[in-house]
Amino acid sequence: MSLTAKYQPMGRFDATTAAQHELALLQLLAGDADSVELDFSKIEFVSSAGLRVLLVTANAAEKKGGTLELIGASAEIRDVIQMVGFDDFVHLKD
Template sequence: MSITFETAGQTVVASLQGRLDSTNSPAVEAELVGRIGPSGFVLDFSRLDYISSAGLRVVLVVAKRLKQAGGGFVLAGLQPHIRDVFEISGFLGILDVAGTKAEALARF
């Protein structure tokens, strides 16, 4: 699992690559939460291969912390198999999801 960060205006973009599961979710959560502020935040999953329930929990924690900080949150680039996991879990109904990183950034 690797995470790269970039800033577009006042929006933080975190791009995840690899697998987000129970073996790395605590470290990923800590790294993402450490970047939360009152600005926008995009999680780019276009290079994410797998997400487990532990990974879904990380997404919820980040979304909750951003809401508390007054920042916006958008998921971007969900591959079909990752999107299926979010759909089955019901997360698509509660999270803002964009097709691409550019679309997500346009929401801020």
């Protein structure tokens, strides 16, 4: 049975906050969840450190047979994710 955990960060997804977000997301996947729905509707900025968290989380979900879904991201953040090719493993949803 598939179980999706939901997580909603706020503000910036960058070097200052990356470690706390990575820990929280990996803890969700260490439990029963095999997928994560990441609500980016309140995220203003994503840095390379934040992109790394997306990569690590997507890899952890994939190892459990799940996925990483990103919902509510701004057009600018969606563009960055697509530009770096992360949309191959981060599923963008409206």
